[in-house]
Amino acid sequence: MLSVFWAVLRRDLLLAFRQRGVLVHHLLFFVLVVALFPLGTGADAAILVTVSPALIWMAVLLAALLSLQRLFKPDYEDGTLEQYVLSPEPLALIALAKVLAYWLASGLIFVLASPLLVLLLGVPASAVPVIMASLLLGTPTLGLVGAIGTALTLSLPRAGLLLSLLIFPLYVPILIFGAGAMRAAIAGLPAAGALYLLGALLVLGITTAPFAIAAALKISLE
Amino acid sequence: MTRPRLGIRNLSCGRGERALFAGLDIALVGGEAARILGENGAGKTTLLRTLSGLQQPLSGEVIWESASDRPADDALLLKDELCFVGHDNALNAALTPVENLDVLMRLCGRRVPEKRIRATLADLGLKRLAHRPCGRLSAGQKRRVSLARLWLTDAPLWLLDEPASALDVESRAVLCARIATHVSAGGIAVFTTHEALTLPDVPVRSIELSPC
Amino acid sequence: MLWLHRFGSLPYFYRVSRPIAIALAVPGVLLAAYGVYGGLVNAPVDYQQGDAFRILYIHVPSAWLSLFGYTSMAIAGVVALVWRLKLAEIFLVAAAPVGASFTFLALVTGAIWGKPMWGTWWVWDARLTSELILLFLYLGVIALHNAIESPRTAARACALLSVVGVINVPIIHYSVEWWNTLHQGPTVTRFGRPAMEMDMLWPLLCAALGFTLMFGWLTLWNMRAQLLWRERRSRWAKKVFSDA
Structure with a gap:
């Protein structure tokens, strides 16, 4: 049973590696959203630090939305599904193997890129570990929940906007706890509570979302 | 030796709410092939998808009786003993034929050594292409790679949707020979085809789909 | 079981749903009218909030129905997914716009209530924010249903989405509450909940029950329309059309 898990994981990672240009695009998107923001607000350091949790998390949500659309689409189109x-x-x-591969190839990259971006926004370096931890715990859940939405909209030719309507409301808790942990860390307050809650959501996601994704895939294929 | 059996009882299938055909009854036993006949849109693909379990029938049932002594209510029985070659090739454009076939066989719960995959591709005259991304193959070559599964699988039930599309005369003959070998060894093959496929020395039954 | 089977038959449902809908509509409208009248006119003035509290006679039943509607959709969703019961599919599809309307009503009345209480139309209060997200959950189901062409697939997709959504509703509510207490501080005054006087409570209960019956009526009516549309090619539906 695990052999198929590893086979699919390896396949998707291999694909991600072969199409690494796409990964670079996702990363650039993430960086651009964050980098353009100060041009809109002005370079006031205090404002940037205040909005940085919301900004980082919104950028992650948008990047997830864009990248998730391709999660099952190629397999749907070529019959592998x-x-x-x-x-x-x-x-x-x-489905779990596919989401894991997707996260390793996109979410993990955001986690690794985040220190650079938050320092760019003037966030104190002492907050960086918590910020990385919150992204590490939050982004896989984004993938798991988002995969349900993509699986449901698989048969639609242009599902982008609809997908955002389906999954953004479900992202609310992750956004709240993720940005909450970041905000606490920036203010020098303990952030463990929010991180625990993010961890709890991740556990809930890993144990239940794969079944919902599987059901959604079957519905879309029927 | 007991033979596997595929029973179709009073089957109605449709796309959405609309029935395409109704009241289909047929029983196939190991050693028989069946060709699904019908006009465009008569529901040939729908029937194959329903037989595979991808789609639910509007009414009626599909019964698979295995030749093995596993209990008949084993939910995985049909999936375990099925090789489904769909309309699409199930090949990822960025992966090579060897990589694609490796994953496809693992998905069927069968682990095939890479050596055997390469040998099979070589037998089918695809040796040069074995390590080229599938996106760079022609339509016929892709179809042949996809059909290579038939040489790697030991599943008794084959469901083939237009297996011969985009194949040249020679490859078509190779395909026919493979199906015939499978059937005469006690397997069942159900297929749709636009091209003439003649299976040597094997009874081929017709499943006629008439619109309702 | 026989009863369920009979009820599962679509023409039978279409026939009996009409009297049932009327049986729900009449007491529903009367109760709601009595409750709202009793609340808006008869109930004594609140010593803290003055007359502004009176909107609660519309706001509370709507907010209750927004949750009730979504939960009932999710229950129907489970039935639709597991037993493939067509009526359950039709119910959840038909209930979505009705529930969304009540959610919208709860939001609007909440905002109107907020104006004299908070001095502004919208405050990121925990309950209002949860209600807003609930509205988005409803709109997601409606949009998904509109986007998928095949009615069967659309209904099953909506069933799954509402089940996933209903699991998330308490999590969303809790997280919003967490966010609210952490960052809004005590500046937002919460509605005090002193024990209500009987003559204030009674109309509220009537209004809630009346609104619920109206929810049933509207949903049933919408179900009939959905059913006719989905079965428009069947013999019994054609007979309904020719009789009309």
């Missing part, structure tokens, strides 16, 4: 559904292995496990 039918083979996933027909596999005697559990579809939820295959």
